[in-house]
Amino acid sequence: MMLSICAASFLRECRRGLNKLLRGEMMKNIKDIFLIVVFLSLTGLTPITTDCAGAVNYLSPQALVSSENENLLYIAQGGARQVAVFNTNSxxxxxTINLPAEPTGLDLSADGKYLYVTCAAPEGRVCVIRTETNKIIKRIPVGYDPRSPVLSPDGEVLYVCNRFNNTVSVIxxxxxxxxxxxxxxxxxxxxxxxxxxKWxxxxxxxxxxxxxxxxxxxxVCVINTKTRDVDVTISLPNGSTGLRGLAVSPDGRYVYVSHILARYTVPTTQLERGWVNTNALSIIDAGSKKLFDTVxxxxxxxxxxxxxxxxxTKDxxxxxxxxxxxxxxSVIDTAALLDKIKNYQSSDTKAQGGAERQNKPGGYGSAISTSTGIPNELSFLYGIRRRIRLGGKGPRALAIVGxxxxxxxxxxxxxxxxxxxxxxxxxxxxLSLGPPPRMSEKRRGELLFNDASICFQxxxxxxxxxxxxxxxxxxxxxxxxxGIGNPKNTKNLLLAHKTPPAMITGVRDSAEAAVRTGIKHIMFAVRPEEDALAIDEYLKSLKPVPSPYLAKGKLSKSAKRGQKVFEKAGCASCHKGPxxxxxxxxxxxxxxxxDEDREFDTPSLVEIWRTAPYLYDGRAANIEEVLTKYNTGDKHGVTSKLSKDEVSNLAEFVLSQ
Ligand code: HEC
Ligand code: HEC
Known part of the structure; x- marks a missing residue:
């Protein structure tokens, strides 16, 4: 184990050295030269990216920030655990600046002197880098898997999202x-x-x-920065999930939010006209702090x-x-967008057509709860945006300079x-950031898993x-x-390949079978077997993320008490470790x-802290509900005689897995 970790970081070091060479940087020390020689001999003299020895050798750029005065872009490279400094003139x-953990987000002080980098780990840190020297001068402890750092306009406060603590740190x-x-x-x-x-x-x-x-x-939570309270919570339309991007317009008038708009209320019989998943931009009016509309x-x-x-853009x-x-x-003309929404909204109110359109029988929009009907219009952006094909794959972060x-x-x-x-x-x-990666099967699987170009339309x-x-x-x-008319809650694929059969009803013998039927019946695609094999490899490589309920990697006192209740209530007879x-x-x-009288396949409880809601139809919002409200007659473990404390300790134990 130790050996493979050492080998992994050693190879990473080698690659860093090689990258420097390819960029034409001077060899400043003997270590760089030594590492490059070793790397070239290990990889057969080809400057490629591999993930042999389990090392993560892809750069995987995932956050960007620009320094306009200096013509620099800082690029958080998650795979390489570094920030690259990119000169936009040349x-x-x-x-490159090495970091102690995967960088997930960046922000830069207004004078460009300090770079703040969120580094993901159970004990997350913000690394403060002085840009003059490119040295880390401070590591500020924050929460679990920190990301999206935001500096206040006066530069005095930094806010950080702690993804797995459901909190925001104020620094x-x-x-x-x-x-x-x-x-x-x-x-x-x-x-x-x-x-x-202010917000x-x-x-x-x-x-x-x-x-x-x-x-x-x-x-979307709107925090009053003075009182440090959530002032308003804005719900996006029914079916909104996979929120990944959010930006306040520089004029302060609107907030743009990117997300998926799932049509989860209809059976997944076809894909045409966005029957299953659509992809949306929600616009929040920053004045009223209300959802303006979703396109x-x-x-x-x-x-x-x-x-x-x-x-x-800045303007x-x-x-x-x-x-x-x-x-x-997608580049959208905002004035045209806002005008079109306003026109549509006023004519819609006059014609009272919104609700009607939404509720028409069999209408794919039945999951959507806004009144205008705009979120069902698949040609709304026609003529006011450009869809631009990019050179690479998996565009995530962006930064705008002029x-x-x-x-x-x-x-x-x-x-x-x-x-x-x-x-x-x-x-x-x-533009290239390094030698083009030659993907391992696992990495190709990850790309396919994220790639909609394999899906019909x-x-x-x-x-x-x-x-x-x-x-x-x-x-x-x-x-x-x-069958149809019996929806199921989406499952975590973390241990799918180790816990056959697949699906909560066990209708697929194995995860391998589920992957292939997924490609055929959910992507509506025909793909070569090697694509399915690559997705298998990727899913098999996923590792559980430690529970935020653990204290320094160990069960809390309450969870330890809960472990005993787990035995006593008979949970372990079906939910058998590890x-x-x-x-x-x-x-x-x-x-x-x-699904009455149906048998369900006992699900793993590993990483259950992260996969609410629970039960086959997601009716339980939390573990307590599984153990009390929805366990009538003690058919699902013997929980009726447990005290309140025992229930909460048991929940704590389950959530620590
Ligand atoms: C429209 C949403 C949707 C899409 C897209 C989707 N899945 Fe799923 N997936 C689900 C749901 C819901 C379940 C759980 C269904 C059940 O338990 O009956 C599931 C279950 C699975 C399982 C079984 C897990 C287990 O342990 O039982 C596998 C494997 C899987 N999906 C793989 C894939 C792959 C691979 C793709 C892409 C080819 C994919 N899914 C695309 C919704 C989706
Ligand atoms: C007889 C076997 C059996 C016993 C005993 C049992 N479970 Fe389960 N458990 C299951 C099955 C089957 C499901 C799937 C039910 C569903 O999804 O609706 C399940 C589902 C769950 C879930 C929801 C998982 C999810 O991802 O939605 C939790 C949490 C859970 N069990 C915890 C417990 C605890 C805690 C105990 C002890 C009090 C317990 N179980 C006892 C078989 C069992």
Whole structure:
């Protein structure tokens, strides 16, 4: 184990040295030369990216920030655990800065002197880098998997989303210290602040609450930065999930949010016209702090899967959205967009047509709860946006410098520069960040899992319903493998290959079978067997993320007490360690409607802290509900005689897995 970790970091070091050589940087010390020689001999003299020895050797750019005065771009490279400094004049990486953990986000002080980098780990840190020396001068402890750092306009406060603590850290810049923690909703993922510094908008990655509620959608929390309270919570339309990008327009008037708009209330019988998943941009009016409307980024026969980064040009004239699943950038004329929405809204109110359109029988829009009907219009952006094909794959982060949009492409270690000066025919330039990666099978599987170009009309990818590296979207889906009219909550794919059969009903013998039927019946695609094999490899490589309920990697006192209750209540007979499943099917008295009397495959409890809601139809918002409200007659473990404390200790134990 130790040996492979050492080998991994050693190879990473070697590659760093090689990258320097390829960039033409001077060999400053003997160590670099030595490492390059070793690396070249290990890899057979080919300057390629491999992930042999388990090393993560891809750069995987995933966040960008620009320093306009200095003509620099800072690029967080998650795979390489470094920040690259890119000169926009020479279009070259001029320096790299090593980090202690995967960098997930960046922000830069207004004077360009300090770079703040969130580094993901259970004990997350913000690394403060002095840009003059490119040295880390301070590491500020924050929460679990920190991301999306946002500096207040006066430069005095830094806000950071702690994804797995469901909190926002408030850091005093002078003291270089966390001074407050604000509770927000599930998995805060993207944030931005209004130009007056008064309001911080924080987007939740996936919905919370039960999946059979009337509306299931991720939300945006608006924090009053003075009182440090959540002032308003704005719900996006029913079916909103996979929120990844959020940007306040520089004029402070609107907040743009990118997300998936799932049509989860209809069976997944076809994909045409966005029947299953659509891809959206929500616009919040910053004045009233209300949802203004939601528009689809898709075209009638061409989905815009997995919208990710959002950013506006400084004059607020254009809003740009990366489409990670289709390898494109959408550039939207904001004045035309806002006008069109206003016209539509006023004519819609007059004609009272919105609600009617929405509720028409069989209308795919039945999941959507806004009144205008705009979120169902697949040609709404026609004529007011440009869909620009990018050179690389997996565009996630973007940064705008004047009229130049830099988009970082996660899977190809590249960037595309989109120059808007030639609007409406923007020009693109492909930029390289390092040697082109030669993908291992596992990495190719990861790309395929995220790639909507393998899907009929590019409506979605596997990652649309299984975001966060094969996890869950918080929704119920009426897949066709177990009949129609009995939706099932999306499953975590983390241990799918180790815990056959697959699907909660066990209708597929194995995860391998589920992967192949997924390609055929959910992507509506025919792909070669090697693609399915690559996806298998990727899913098999996923590792559990440690529970935030653990204290320094160990069970808390309450969880230890809960462990005893787990035995006493008979949970362990079916949820057998170490994966907490005996791979058998049981009727635990939960099935309703078409699933009454159905046996379900005992699910693993590993990483259950991250996959709410619970039970086959997602009716339980939390573990307590599984143990009390929905366990009638003690058919699902003996819980009726447990005291309140015992229930909460048991929940704590389960959530620690
Ligand atoms: C429209 C949403 C959606 C999409 C897209 C989707 N899935 Fe799923 N997936 C689900 C749901 C819902 C379940 C759980 C269904 C059940 O338990 O009956 C599931 C279950 C699975 C399982 C079984 C897990 C287990 O342990 O039982 C596998 C494997 C899987 N999906 C792989 C994939 C792959 C690979 C893709 C892309 C080719 C994909 N999925 C695309 C919704 C989706
Ligand atoms: C007889 C076998 C059996 C016993 C005993 C049992 N379970 Fe389960 N458990 C299951 C099955 C089957 C399901 C799937 C039910 C469903 O999805 O609706 C399940 C589902 C769950 C879930 C929801 C998982 C998810 O991802 O939605 C949790 C949590 C859970 N069990 C915890 C417990 C605890 C705690 C105990 C002890 C009090 C317990 N179970 C006892 C078989 C069992």
């Amino acid at each position: 279009s070259k990486v001029i320096k 005093n810049i002078k003291k270089n210290k966390q001074v407050a923690v604000i509770k927000v909703l599930r998995e805060p993922f993207a944030a931005d602040i209004t130009p007056d510094g 911080l908008y924080v987007g939740s990655h996936i919905p919370d609450g039960p999946a059979n509620a009337e509306s299931v959608a991720c939300k 689809l980024l898709d075209d009638v026969d061409n989905g815009a899967a997995n919208p990710w980064g959002v950013s506006c 607020s004239k254009y809003v740009c959205v990366t489409q990670a699943g289709t390898h494109e950038l 009229s130049k949009v830099y988009v970082a492409e996660y899977f190809t270690d590249s960037m595309t520069l989109v120059d808007l000066t030639k609007w409406p025919r923007p020009e693109t330039v492909a 590019k409506w979605h990818s596997c990652a649309s319903c299984h975001p966060g590296q094969g996890r869950v979207d918080g929704l119920n889906w009426d897949l066709l493998n177990d 994966l907490y499943t005996d791979l058998q099917k049981y009727n635990v008295g939960i099935g309703q409607g078409r």
